[in-house]
Amino acid sequence: MEQNGLARLSLALHYSVPPILGMMVAFIFVVDKTFELFRLLSNRLNKRVLACFLVFYNASKVALTSISAYELAVRCNLHGVGLAAPLFLDLYGGSNTCLPALSAVSIASLCILWVDRIAVPFLDLSGVGQTGFQSRAVKAAVTGSVFMALAENDPFVLALLAMLACLRPKSLRTNWLPYAGFLTRGVVAALAVARFAGYGSARVSKRSVAIAMCSALASK
Secondary structure (H helix, E strand, C coil): CHHHHHHHHHHHHHHHHHHHHHHHHHHHHCCHHHHHHHHHHHHCCCHHHHHHHHHHHHHHHHHHHHHHHHHHHHHCCCCCCHHHHHHHCCCCCCCCCHHHHHHHHHHHHHHHHHHHHHHHHHCCCCCCCCCCHHHHHHHHHHHHHHHHHHHCCCCCHHHHHHHHHHCCCCCCCCCCHHHHHHHHHHHHHHHHHHHHCCCCCCCCCHHHHHHHHHHHHHCC
């Protein structure tokens, strides 16, 4: 019964790729000025109200990232695999709970992508790499490749989700966040190099690896 459920989920992920890619094309070509209405709205609000919104945004982002990381670690049995999981993990046959957890986290990341388009002007988070065509193209490419990797049961989706998380707006304004983003991109690039070098027993799409490499180089 569980295998039938996984098979249906895998088929649904396969058919979801074209509409997701269409949504990502729209994400790229919907310009930032479309969301400037939310900046005008924030200018009319009290600074204390905006500060409360910023605290809620930061808290929800940290909570969602922590819960996602914990759920993936538990449901995909990543404890003994560590950073090599994108090379060795078997999404379909290794655990009955891994693919559903990855699907839920990926859908949440897709929703957050659009929420951030609103949050950046509303909370004035338009820092380096958060606006412009290049930023939208990189985020759309990584998000689209996440769902393509899921459709192919590609374990490199874990590295792509980590890349997508480090591309989110840096709203906490601390000195260590740039280093955390740089470290994440470095790990993703190292995993991609390891895949091209022939390490790893799981089937990993070279397309996903190439997209991760390009995104690591293009993101700021």
